[in-house]
Amino acid sequence: MSIISLSEVQEMVRSTAREFTNNEIKPVASINDREHRYPKDLIEKMGELGFMGTNVSEQYGGSSLDYLSYILALEEICKGCASTGTIMSVNNSLVCSPIKTFGSEDQKRLFLNDLASGGKLGCFMLSEPDSGSDAASMKTTAVLNGDHYLLNGTKSWITNGAEADIAIVFATTDKSLKHKGVSAFIVDMKTPGLKIGKLEDKLGIRATSTAQIFFEDCKISAKNLLGNEGEGFKIALHTLDGGRIGIAAQAVGIAQAALEESVRYAKERRAFGKTISDFQGLQFMIADMATRVEASRLLVWQAAVMKDRYMKFGKQSAMAKLYAAETAMWVTTKAIQIHGGYGYTTDYPVERYFRDAKITEIYEGTSEIQRIVIARETLEEIE
């Protein structure tokens, strides 16, 4: 573990999340994955523990914790089940966070209490069938008509889409202005005109839903505009800067779990008269896995601390996500190799870790998008 000292509160958050993961999440993670089962009871309990609105102030029903505490809890949850961690991270970083940062007093009072307590669940609707990385090219429109907007269009890849109660929806209020014409809305998922479409059958994070959502003349009160008209793209990117630290923490959790399983297995499995952990070839694998996990965690903590200190942290968040996601893929691949044929079966959790790791290189900005963000800033910083 790192020598960076954590406060008493941060240590307590981490140990609470670790205990919850060991007692409640780990025993059901593999069955939830196999059966594509949304972990409703776990999410409710995580609400009671304060993990669904970690950074929301107590005034609005949250836990008033700093970002590093959220990251510590998320890593622990993802060690047990990346799906459960994804649900937690979308609610915290992509839904509570923009309402907390850009919402009016009324919006905070109206939406945050339920979301932060786990009573309601949120989702984030940015991507569309034809716009993922190029988020500004979205086609969903919002047209002002008196005291309401009419939303029309299709959103894709919406995590929590099947279970969510509240959505942050991005739509263009003026296509000619490109990204400056994008606006953000807080939408009740039960609003007439909003329909849940196809649910994706995915490689990993199978205990989460990923839905397509249709808007057909969906009438949203103008009071639910988040921020001002035209501020939506900045709200999305600002929100994703924070969200990416969460996904990086998720990747660290998956990689740490794979490392721990590999060490345990290597100490038990015997070949050629000794345990396989006695072979230097395998020890070198473990050494590289441990080093990359530790380096990833340090990047994640750095980004979280910078966010807590109100420093500019977009580049560090992108670096943490890029490195941790690629580490999670690399470490989980090695974990299967160490387990041999057993690692390729569902008898051991490492195949699930491997499948779950892949999404961390894709959602909330692909590894290529993170490289764009890092390169742009680095080229600007160095003369």
Ligand code: CAA
């Ligand atoms: N925060 C706030 N504003 C920002 C910003 C940031 N981090 N980065 C850029 N901006 C602003 C710029 O200042 C600029 O504003 P002005 O025109 O007023 O100066 C504006 O945004 C446009 O900036 P760019 O010209 O840099 O925009 P771009 O079109 O080149 O795109 C990008 C930049 C980094 C590629 C961005 O589009 C991006 O991050 N794309 C990836 C989208 C993404 O991560 N999608 C994930 C979907 S969410 C998800 O996965 C959901 C889920 O369910 C888990």
